[in-house]
Amino acid sequence: MLTAKIAKSIFASAGNAPISPAASHHLTHITNIFFEQAMDNLASYAKHAGRNSIMDVDAKLLLKRQEVLHDKTCLEALAHQHLPRELWDELCVSATAYNVVYPYKDDDDDDYE
Numbered sequence: 001m002l003t004a005k006i007a008k009s010i011f012a013s014a015g016n017a018p019i020s021p022a023a024s025h026h027l028t029h030i031t032n033i034f035f036e037q038a039m040d041n042l043a044s045y046a047k048h049a050g051r052n053s054i055m056d057v058d059a060k061l062l063l064k065r066q067e068v069l070h071d072k073t074c075l076e077a078l079a080h081q082h083l084p085r086e087l088w089d090e091l092c093v094s095a096t097a098y099n100v101v102y103p104y105k106d107d108d109d110d111d112y113e
Contacts, residue, residue: 002028004028007031007032038062041065042059045057063078076091076092079091079092
C-alpha cells in the first residue's frame with residue numbers, strides 16, 4: 001500500500017496545481033488499486049510460467065500488455081525517461097570512462113552475458 005504522502009508526491013510531480021485533501025485521498029485509493037492489480041497480474045504470469053518468483057520477463061510482459069513497452073521502445077529508454085538518474089544508473093548497463101561497464105558484474109551474476 002502506498003501512503004498518501006507518496007501518492008501525493010507522484011501526482012504533484014505531474015503538474016503545478018495543488019491537490020486538495022479529498023483529491024489526495026481518491027488518488028491514493030486509485031493508485032493502490034492500480035498497484036494491487038499489477039502485482040496480481042505479475043503473480044499470475046509467474047504462476048502460469050510454473051514459477052514461484054516474479055521475474056523481469058513478467059514485468060516486461062505486463063508493460064507490453066499495458067502498451068507502455070512496444071517493439072520500437074526498449075526498457076532502458078523507458079527507465080531513462082521516467083526514473084531519476086540514481087535509479088536508471090543502477091538498472092541500465094552503460095559504459096563509463098575507459099569502457100568500464102557499470103553496474104559492475106559480479107562473478108555470481110549472469111545477467112550481463
